[in-house]
Amino acid sequence: MVGNKMKTEAVKRFVQKELNGWWIISMVGAAVILLPILFVFFTLFQEPNENWFHMKEYLLKNYILNTFTLVIFTGIVSAFLGVTLAWIVAAYDFPLKNFFKWGLMLPLAIPPYIAAYTYKAMLGYTGVVQTTLRNKFDYQIDAELLSISSLRGAVFIFAFFLFPYVYIITKSFLENQSSSYIENARVLGRKPVTIFFKVVLPLSRPAIVGGIVLVIYEVLSDYGLTSYFGIHTITTAIFQTWFAMYDVQTAMRLAAWLMVIIVGLFFLERLLRQRRRYNVNNKSRPLTPMKLKGFSAFGAFMYCFGVFLIGFFIPFIQLISWAKLTFAKVWDDSFITLLYQTVYVAIISTFLILIFAVIVANVSRKHTPFSFILSKIVTSGYSIPGAIVAIGVLAVFITLDKWLAPLYSQMGLGNAPLILSMSLGMLIVGYAIRFMATGFNAIEVGFEKVGTKYTEASRILGNGITKTFFKVDLPLIKGALASGFILTFVEITKELPLVLLLRPFNFDTLATKTYQYANDEQIYEASITSLMIIGISVLSVIVFQIIDRKKVKQ
Template structure:
C-alpha cells in the first residue's frame, strides 16, 4: 500500500511539473536541434561522386586555410583585445573614457562591409594610392596594399572582431581585486612583467571566452572569404550548393565543419574544466594609475590608431561614397529593401523572444534536465550559419516531399516545393541561429530578480502562468527589451543565412550590399552599408546601458 502511494505521488508530481510551459519548450528545442542533427546524419549515408572529388583534391586546402585563418585571427584578436582592455582598465590617459566605449565601435561594422571598403580604398584607383600619386608624386607597388588574400582576411577579422575579446576581458579586469596588482608592484615588478605574470594568467577564462566568440564568427563568415577568394569550408559549402546544385555533398561538408566546431568547443571546455578564479570575499577594484608625458601619449596613440583603422576611417569613407550615390540608390526599390529587412527581422526576433521567455522561465528550476534544455536551445549560436542553413533547407525539402500528396489534393501538382520556397524557411533559420542571443538576455534578467517573488506568489495560490504574467514579466521587461534589440540587430546584419535561405526575389540589406560589392558597385553598396552600421550601433548603445545598470 505504501509503495502504491509513493508511485501515485510521483506521477502526480510529474504531471504537475510537466505543464504547457514544458511542452512548448521541448517543441521549440526540438525544432532548433532537428536541422543540426539532420546535417550530422549525412555522415552516415553513402556519398556521391562530387564528394570523392572534393575529398581527393580540395578538402585538404579547405581545412588548411580554415584552420590557418582561425588560428591567426584568434591569436591577433587576443593580443589586441587584451592589451587595449588592460590599458583602459589600469591606466588613466587622455580620452580614456571615450576609448572605453569607442573601441567597441568596430563591432558595428560587419566584416564583409569592412572588406570591400578597405579593398577599394587600398586598390590602385583607391584614395590611398591615388593621393600618393597625385599629391606626393609617389608610385607605390600595388601588391604592397593588396589585401585580397588570406593575409587581408586576417587583417579584416582582427580589426573588426577584437571587440569581443576587449569587452569580455575589460569587464573581467574591472571586477578583479586591486591587491593582486598592488602586491606585484610592491614586489618590484615592472608594468610589462605585471601584465605577463599576473594579468594574462588571471584573465585566461575571459580571453578564451572572447576568442571562442571570434572563432565562431570567422567560421560562420562567407562575405569576407568569398570576396577575397579564400577557400574555406564555408565557401566550399556555398560553391557546392550554388555551383554543383548538390545539397547532399554540401550537407557532408557542413557536417565536417560542425565536427570541427564541436571539437574546438570540447577542447576549450577541457582547458578550463579545472581552472577556478575566485575573488577575495572583500575585494577592492583596481584604481587607474595616471600616465604622464610619453607613456600617456603612447597609450593615447595606440588606442586612437586602433579606433581610427577599425571604425573611423571606413566609416568616413562610406559617408563620402554615400554622398556620391545617395540620389541614385535612395528610391522606392530601396525602401522595399529596408522594409523587407526590418519585417523579417521583427517577426524572427518576436518568435525568438517568446520562446526564450518560455524556456528561461522553465529553466529557473535548477535540475539536470533544465540545464540540458538551456544548452539545447542555445546550440545554434555556436554553429556556423552555413550549417544551420543547410540543415533547414534539407529539412524543409524533406517536409515538402512528405506533403506532396497533400499538395496534389489541393490542386498544386506543378508546385511541389511550397515550404522550401517560402520566407518561413528563412525565419526558422534565424530563430535557430540567434535563439542564444535572446535567451541569454532573459536568463540574466531572471537571475537578477531571483525566485522569492515567484515563490511568494505560488504560496498565495497563484498558478505558474498567472504568476508569470502578474509577477515575473513586469520584473524582466528590461531584459526582454535589451534581448529584443540585440537579437534584432544581429538578424539585420546576418549574411550567410539570408543568402542561402531567402526566397526568390527577396533581398535584405545585407544580401543587397554583398551583391553590390560582388558586382564592383562599391559606391552603391555604401548606402545600405551605413544603414546596417547605424542599426548595429544600437546594440553597442544597449550594451553600454546594460553595463551601466549592472554597475549601479
C-alpha cells in the same frame, strides 16, 4: 524492483507537479532547434557521391588548410589586440580613456564583409590611398604592398573588426574580478610588464579563451569576406557546392564536418576553462586605474587611437563619402522596399525568439539537470555557422514538402511543389535557431537579477505559473526584454550566409543587397546599405553601455 519503483514515483511526481504547457512548449521548441542540426550531422553516415570523392582528393585539403590558417592567425592577432587594449583601458588613466572605453567596441558594428569591401576599394589602384599618393605626392607605390585580397588581408580584417569580443570580456573581468591580485602585485613593487605576464595573463585566461572562441566562431561562419577575397574555406566550399554544382548532399557533408570541428572546439574551450579555476571574490571592489604621464600617456593614447581609426573611424568616414556620391541613385522606392523587408522579417523573427526565450528561461529557473540540458540545446545554434543552420533547415523543410506532397496535390498545387521550402517562414525558422541564444541569454540574466522570492510568494498565494509570470515576473524583466530585443534584432540584420541560402525568390535584405553590390563591383552603391547596417549595429554598443552603467549603479 525497489529502485524501479522509486524512479517511477519520481517521474510521476515530476509529471504531476512540473509538466505543464511551459515545459511542453520548451521541449517542442528544443526539438525544432535540434532537428536541423541532427539532420546535418547524420549526413556523415550516408554513402557519399562522386563529387565528394573528387573534392576529398583534390580540394578538401586546401579548404581545411585555409580555414585553420585563418582561425589560428586571426585568433592570435585578435587576442593580442583585445588583451592589450583591455589591460591599458582597465588598469591605467590617460587622455580620452573614457571615450576609448566604449569606442573600442565600435568595430563590432561593422561586419567583416563590409570592412573587406571598403578597405579593398580604398587600397586599390583607383582608391583614395593610391590616388592621393600619385596626385598629391607624385609617388607610385607597388600595388602588391597594399593588396589585401589574400589570407594576410583576411586576417587583418577579421582581427581588427572582431577583437572587441576579446576586449569586452577581458576588460570586464579585469575591472571587476582581479583588482586585489593586481593591486597586491603593485604594492610588492612589481613592474607593469611583470604584472601583465605573471598576473594578468594567467588570471584572465578563461575570459581570454572565451573571447577568442567567439572570434573563431565568427571566422568559421563567414562567407562574405572570404568569397569576396577569393579564399577557399570550408564555408565557401559549402556555397560553391550548393550554388555551382547543385549538389545538396555534398554541401551537407561539408557542413557536417565543419560542425564536428565546431563541437570539438566547444569541448576544448570547456576543458581549458575547467583546468584553470581561480577563487575570485565576486564582491571585490573595482580596479583603481594608475595615472599615466608624459610619454607613457601619449603611447597609450596613440595605441588606442590607432586601433580605433583602423577598426571603425576610417571605414565609416569612407562609406559616408561614397554614400554622398550615390545617394540619389540608390535611395528610391526599391530601397525603401528593401529596408521594409529587412525590418519586417527581423521584427517578426525577434518577437518569436523572445517569446520562446522567455518560456524556456522561465522553465530553466529551477536549476535541474533537465533545465540545464534544455538551455544548452536552445542556445546551441549560435555556436554553429549560419551556413550549417541554413542547410539543416532547408533539408528539413524539403523533407516536409515531400511528406505533404499528396496534400498539395489534392489542393491543386501540383504533384510535388516546394511550398514550405520556398517560403519566408523557412528563413524565420533559420533566424530563430541561429539567434535564439542572444535573446535567451538576455532574458536569463534578467531573471537572475530579480531572483525567485517574488515568484515563490505569488505561487504560495495560489497563483499559477502563467498568472505569476504576467503579474509578477514580466514587469520586473522589461529591461532585459528590451536589451534582448535590440541585440537580437541587430544580429539578424547583419546576418549574411543564412539569409543567402534560405531567402525566398526575389527577397533581399540589407545584408544580401550589400553583398550583391560588392560582387558586382558597385562598391560606392554598397555604401548606403552598409551604413544602414552599421547604424543599426551601433545600437548594440549603446545597449552594452546602458547595461554596464546599470551594473555600476547596482
